[in-house]
Amino acid sequence: xxxxxxxxxxxxxxxxxxxxxxxxxxxxxxxxxxxxxxxxxxxxxxxxxxxxxxxxxxxxxxxxxxxxxxxxxxxxxxxxxxxxxxxxxxxxxxxxxxxxxxxxxxxxxxxxxxxxxxxxxxxxxxxxxxxxxxxxxxxxxxxxxxxxxxxxxxxxxxxxxxxxxxxxxxxxxxx
Ligand SMILES: Cc1cc2nc3c(=O)[nH]c(=O)nc-3n(C[C@H](O)[C@H](O)[C@H](O)COP(=O)(O)O)c2cc1C
Numbered sequence: 427x428x429x430x431x432x433x434x435x436x437x438x439x440x441x442x443x444x445x446x447x448x449x450x451x452x453x454x455x456x457x458x459x460x461x462x463x464x465x466x467x468x469x470x471x472x473x474x475x476x477x478x479x480x481x482x483x484x485x486x487x488x489x490x491x492x493x494x495x496x497x498x499x500x501x502x503x504x505x506x507x508x509x510x511x512x513x514x515x516x517x518x519x520x521x522x523x524x525x526x527x528x529x530x531x532x533x534x535x536x537x538x539x540x541x542x543x544x545x546x547x548x549x550x551x552x553x554x555x556x557x558x559x560x561x562x563x564x565x566x567x568x569x570x571x572x573x574x575x576x577x578x579x580x581x582x583x584x585x586x587x588x589x590x591x592x593x594x595x596x597x598x599x600x601x
Contacts, residue, residue, distance in 0.1 A: 427468045427497070427601045431455035434474035434483025437547075439540035439588055440503040444473045446590050450597050458483030464490050469497040469601060475540060476504035478554065479520040488529055498533040499599060500525070505585070506573050508537040513573055534599050539587035542580070555581065 431453050433444035441457070448455035453471065464470055464487065472488075474481035481502055491498075500521065506513040514537050522530040547555065559581045562574050570578075 428466070429453045429469040429471065429600065430461075430464065430467045431471045431473065432458050432461055432464070432483075432487055433472070434458045434481065434487070435503075436475055436477070436482060436551075437543070439586075440473050440475040440482070442588060443501070443503060443538060443540075443590070443593065447471070447473070447593050447596060450593060451600055453600070458487045461487060461490070464496070465492050467496060469499070471499040471501070471596070471600060473501040473503060473538075476502050476506075476517065479517070481521065481524060484521075484524050488525055491529065494528070494532070497601065498529060499536070499596065500533045501536045501538060501596060503538045503540040505540060505542050505577070505580070505587070507576060508539055510572060512571065513537075536596050536599070538592050539589065541584075541586035541588055543584040544582045545584065 431444050431448050433440050433455060435441035435444070435457070444455045472484065474484050484500070502517050502521065504517065508514055517537055518535065521535065525533065544552070544555070559578060562570060562578055
């Protein structure tokens with residue numbers, strides 16, 4: 427099957443997963459910024475970092491899709507604990523909105539955990555995370571979700587949850 431791995435990555439964790447997946451499968455990988463056409467492929471594997479629920483580069487890439495017979499696999503990379511169904515359900519709701527009903531229903535979806543180094547965030551991202559942190563800090567502790575608590579605990583730190591073994595499930599799904 428003629429396949430391509432495409433990634434949308436700001437700080438490198440998604441790129442690292444995509445590069446490893448490319449090594450494991452022999453499928454070439456490329457950043458979404460360098461993709462002009464995807465309709466020549468039979469299978470597209472898209473990996474994107476999560477930013478405020480949105481997946482980096484996803485809309486740009488899937489707006490290029492003109493054929494319905496291309497197999498699509500979508501992989502999100504975020505900081506949230508993806509063993510928690512509440513978290514993955516939230517990501518899926520947002521994915522459906524970004525992909526549209528048809529592509530969402532016809533895609534295989536996976537969620538991986540990335541990492542964050544607050545020292546390396548750009549100005550806008552630092553401000554965004556600061557705002558989220560302070561809004562959570564002002565809420566009653568009982569109202570915070572596990573995800574909120576995780577964010578508060580890791581705020582301003584460096585965390586790395588990248589686990590290449592989690593790519594095996596995706597390798598199995600690739601034809
Ligand atoms: C401004 C900002 C918003 C983020 N929003 C989310 C989010 O909504 N859900 C999530 O799980 N992770 C979120 N993250 C964490 C990133 O998805 C995580 O750092 C990921 O590994 C980034 O991928 P990249 O290194 O390929 O850019 C956010 C990070 C930043 C800086």
